[in-house]
Amino acid sequence: MALPPAPSPDPSALALASTSAPTSAELLDFVRRTAADQELVDSLPLDPEGRTWVRLDGPGGSEAWLIGWPPGSGTGWHDHAESLGAFATARGTLTENALAVRLPASGWKTLELADGLDRSRRLSEGTGRAFGRHHVHEVLNESTDTHAVSVHAYYPPLPLIRRFSRTGVVLRLEQVERPEDWQ
Numbered sequence: 001m002a003l004p005p006a007p008s009p010d011p012s013a014l015a016l017a018s019t020s021a022p023t024s025a026e027l028l029d030f031v032r033r034t035a036a037d038q039e040l041v042d043s044l045p046l047d048p049e050g051r052t053w054v055r056l057d058g059p060g061g062s063e064a065w066l067i068g069w070p071p072g073s074g075t076g077w078h079d080h081a082e083s084l085g086a087f088a089t090a091r092g093t094l095t096e097n098a099l100a101v102r103l104p105a106s107g108w109k110t111l112e113l114a115d116g117l118d119r120s121r122r123l124s125e126g127t128g129r130a131f132g133r134h135h136v137h138e139v140l141n142e143s144t145d146t147h148a149v150s151v152h153a154y155y156p157p158l159p160l161i162r163r164f165s166r167t168g169v170v171l172r173l174e175q176v177e178r179p180e181d182w183q
């Protein structure tokens with residue numbers, strides 16, 4: 001599903017946007033506008049057992065997804081490698097638990113986290129957030145009875161996702177996924 005780009009009153013700004021990579025603010029604007037598209041959100045098939053998704057055309061060559069979250073579902077701890085991103089909740093409420101630290105890009109399997117790095121936020125319908133490269137988080141639908149739907153965008157398109165397990169202060173690299181693993 002392709003969404004038209006946001007209209008720009010300044011043609012020179014539009015020309016610049018088409019030749020440069022989208023910023024995290026532009027990705028956030030895109031996911032918020034897309035999350036407000038009720039017809040698109042309603043078109044997503046929802047599965048009571050697992051997450052569902054549809055790939056979207058994001059701005060400036062970014063990768064975007066419309067994702068359905070059944071009650072009690074989540075992503076587990078992960079990052080998006082060198083991609084920056086944004087997501088917005090279109091329906092329901094999502095919880096994001098994140099680490100306020102940039103982890104090394106490679107060369108480790110287990111890290112002990114310092115105190116005070118945990119951040120948690122609830123993103124209700126219409127709320128979004130942007131994040132930078134190497135952002136480590138998990139996203140959860142903690143509702144016991146309501147599906148949530150969200151829109152996500154990443155630039156550059158995801159080269160990989162690193163998945164982690166966490167026990168207390170210990171974060172362990174468990175798996176590296178590449179795009180062919182989720183297509």
